[in-house]
Amino acid sequence: MDSRSNDSKPGSGAKGDEAGLELPSAHLRALRRPPSPPKSPLHSSIHPRLSCVIAAHHHLPTTSSTKLLRLQTQHAMSPSSTGDSPRSATGNGNAGRSFPVPSREAFNVDVPSPSMTNGIHPLKSPASLKVQRTPSFSRDGFLGSVQKARNMSQSSENRPDALTNGMHKAPSDEGSNPLKRRNTDVGIDYPRRRATIACEVCRSRKSRCDGTKPKCKLCAELGAECVYREPGIKLDAGDKLILERLNRIESLLQMNMVAGQGNGIAMNQESPSMSNGSGLNGDSLMGIPGSGNAVSIIPNGGLGTWNNPTNISTMPKMHTNAALHLLQWPLIRDLVSRPYDPQVLLQLEMAREPLHSLTKTPCVDLSNTTAYIEAYFERVNVWYACVNPYTWRSHYRTALSNGFREGAESCIVLLVLALGQASLRGSISRIVPGEDAPGLQYFTAAWALLPGMMTSNNVLAAQCHLLASAYLFYLVRPLEAWNLLCTTSTKLQLLLMSPNRVPPNQRELTERIYWNSLLFESDLLAELDLPHSGVVQFEENVGLPGGFEGEEQEAIGRDDLWYFLAEIALRRLLNRVSQLIYSKDSMASTTSLEPVVAELDFQLTQWYESLPMPLQFPFTRTLLSDPVQTVLRLRFFACRTIIYRPYILAVLDNEQAVLDPAVRDSCHKCLEASIRQLEHISQHHAGHMPYLWQGALSIVSQTLLVMGATMSPSLSSILLTLVPHRETIDQIINDVVMEIERYSTLAPSLSLAAEIIKEAEVRRRAYLSG
Structure with a gap:
């Protein structure tokens, strides 16, 4: 069979250990009833499609409480796509997303069933979640909802047909034949009861x-x-499911600890089940606003420290996940003429010349600002979600009254104009070398205001530095962007040390700035050996974004949060992969790694199934018109590649390893995910604003992996099941070489990456022909 017909099985091998449950008809009828209006605070009234975000705030699979949270939300997810192509791949997956203007009314959780709408129903913004938000950074709303798990949790795997199709009735006694056979014995009373x-x-x-x-x-x-x-204890379906999941967690923890001791997986010293939200102690208590006794929420160790070894959802300080580490693998190291230190990319960026245009006197043209503002809210804010469309006009009036020469509002407006103009020109890799980047005049004017923001320690000053770093990511200047992110982090840590330091009307903005800082710092740490800013220590205390509020009735643009929330969850999963598989330059044997890989892949599948239907990308091998779906699909396959990558190393090191069916299947999943990222290289332009530099190094990493696979007889045979001809692989690699060559003028680190990939292809072809 053609492999293209069955390439849509994310995590199919990771869920086989969980059995479906026969549910009573009463449970089924309860599931079909519309959900009741929210009664509890914010996080207990979360939209069903926000279940992926609950995973973002809890560390799976390490705690029992977080497993219960996943149980609580699984039947609010879309039907499972494991084992078969997701519903979004049936032909309607490319339908344009409908994102209405966020309603400021009460949030309505009575959403139509995905099976009834075929995935094309309008999607409400999560902005309306703010209606019932708690006024602090506490996550008690999340933790408090654990107690509902028993009543709400039901298995999402192997569920009955009545659950997977909303148009079928659940089996019940109501439809059975009322004329049942009656016993006619005189000595028996009617109706006859079944013995207990x-x-x-x-x-x-x-x-x-x-x-x-x-x-x-x-x-x-x-x-x-x-x-x-x-007689024994009678358990209902929820009890049984909870016990099954707890047993699964316990077995995984036991296997992981054994693997960490004997085979080099870097596991935490104390039991993961004791960390990250499952237990509260005096050191982690927060002050409750309004209580009169505000308690500092800064963790022990002080500002900027790194003292949370039990949090596996953060990037490790040492890991082997970066692209250049592949050059040390068997066969792949033969593709380069000399060894490369993974630190070389950082050294090249440190030696880079600064932007000379920033020393010039800015000359700002304000004749086309309306178009650039609209472009920002239409094309850019979806990635960062850090500018409030409900207070924008107020900011703009303040900046205009100051002549765009002073104040945080002026700096923010200028940076929005810079990013908006940049978004209209497409990828910066398509701009003629030597030509000024679009938006640079506005960025230069904003840069002149940043020194004043540098010495301010308020939320708007942090927002200025975040937006400036976003434009530097667009310019493909990762180290300068990291410098501004560190300044943002310092300001955030000062603000978050006490909840009373953040004004109530700026708490939502503070949360969004925080998560942006954490996301992009993690992306940089995945490739460069940089110091950690320490902002991660507040991760447990900062809530998830819900929705902006403001004095203006009509917003200048959409407050679109869905991508941002999904990215928070996925980034934390990527960090867990780095912690459990790639930390401390050690990797476990394939046997001991198997349960860890299975669990991580299972979490990746759950992340996909938790996406709102308009964001659930199809698994077809075609280009998508929606840039958000395109980026999410690329991020999905990038995560899946690094989950299964150790199995490729095992086969490159010893060809006999592929004789193990589990190893061969894992290699197939890894190579399939790599090909899916590379076969349409132009799709990477969709996320060019925030991800061009990170995306380029990810492309290089996956290409080196495919190159090494073509030099291995067993891996080469797997590759040929994924593409129609051997020439297809050569064409894919050639397209990558040309694309990275176009990036080479944007940054010295990408110039080196272009040299490496070009030399590697020449040597690969020589190896195969010789």
Whole structure:
């Protein structure tokens, strides 16, 4: 069979250990009832499609409480796509997303069933979640909802047909034949009751037992020994599912600890089940606003420290996940003429010349600002979600009154204009070398205001530095962007040390700035060996974004949060992969790695299934018109590649390893995910604003992996099941070489990457022809 027909099985091998449950008809009818209006604070009234974000704030699979949270939300997810192509791939997956202007009314959780709408229903913005937000950074709303798990949790795997198709009724007694056979014995009262506990003989014969002791009627007639089982504890479906999941967590923890001790996986010293939200102690208590005794929420160790070894959802300080580490692998190291230190990319960026245009006197043209503002809210804010469309006009009036020469509002407006103009020109890799980047005049004017913001320690000053770093990411200047992110981090840590330091009307903005800082710092740490800013220590105390508020009735643009929330969850999963598989320059054997890989892939599949339907990308091998779906699909396959990448190393090191069916299957998943990222190289332009530099190094990493696979007989045979001809692989690699060559003028680190990939292709072809 052509492999293209079955390339849409994310995590299919990771869920086989969980059995489906037969649910009582009452449970099924309850599931079909519309959800009740939210009664509890913010996080207990979360939209069902926000279940992926709950995973972002809890560390799976390390805690029991977080597993219960996942149970609580699984039946609010879309139907499982594991084992078959997701519903979004059936032909309607490319339908344009409908994102209405966020309603400021109360949030309505009565959403239509995905099976009834085929995935094209309008999607409401999560902005309306702010209606019931708690006024602090506490995550008690999340933790408090754990107690509902027993009533709401039901398995999402192997569910009955009645659950997977909203148009079918659940089986129940209501539709059964009312004319049941009646017993006509005179001595038996009607209706006849089934015995509470049947004897073993009646059980084996599947006949009614009257429960008479010491012998029931049937055993007395047969002269058989009548034995009754001891009564046990009767569990409902929710109880059974919780016990199954807890047993699964316990077995995973035991296997992981054994693997970490014997095979080099860097596991935490204390039990993961004791960290990150499952237990509260005096050191982690927060001050409650309004209580009169505000308690500092700064963790022990002070500002900028790194003292949270149990948080596996953060980037490790040492890891082997970066692209250049692949040049040390067998066969792949033969593709370069000399060894490369993974630190060389950082050294090249440190030696880079600064932007000379920033020393010039800015000359700002304000004749086309309306178009650039509209472009920002239409094309840019979806990635960062850090500018409030409900207060924009107020900011603009303040900046205009100051002549765009002073104040945080002026700086913010100028940076929005710079990013908006940049978004209209497409990828910066398509701009003629030597030509000024679009938006640079506005950025230069904003840069002149940043020194004043540098010495301010308020939320708007942090927002200025974040937006400036966003433009530097667009210019492909990762180290300068990191410098501004560190300044943002310092300001955030000062603000977050006490909840009272953040004005109530700026708490939502503070949360968004925080998550942006954490996301992009993690992306940089994945490729460069940079110091950690320390902002991660507040991760447990900062809530998830919900929705902007403001004094203006009509927003200048959409407050679109869905991508941002999904990216928070996925970035944390990527960090867990780095912690569990790639930390401390060590990697476990494939046998001990198997349960860890299975669990991480299972979480990746759950992330996909938790996406709102308009964001659930199809798994077809075609280009998508929606840039958000395109970026999410690329990020999905990038995560899947690094989850299964250790199996490629195992085969490159020893060809006999592929004889293990589990190893071969894992290699197939890894190479398939790599090909899916590379076969349409132009799709990477969709996320050019925030991800061009990170995306380029990810492309290089996956290409080196494919190159090494073509030099291995067993891996090469797997590759040929993923593409129609061997020439297809050569064409894919050639397209990558040309694309990275176009990036080479944008940054010295990308120039080196272009040299490496070009030399590697020449040597690969020589190897195969010789």
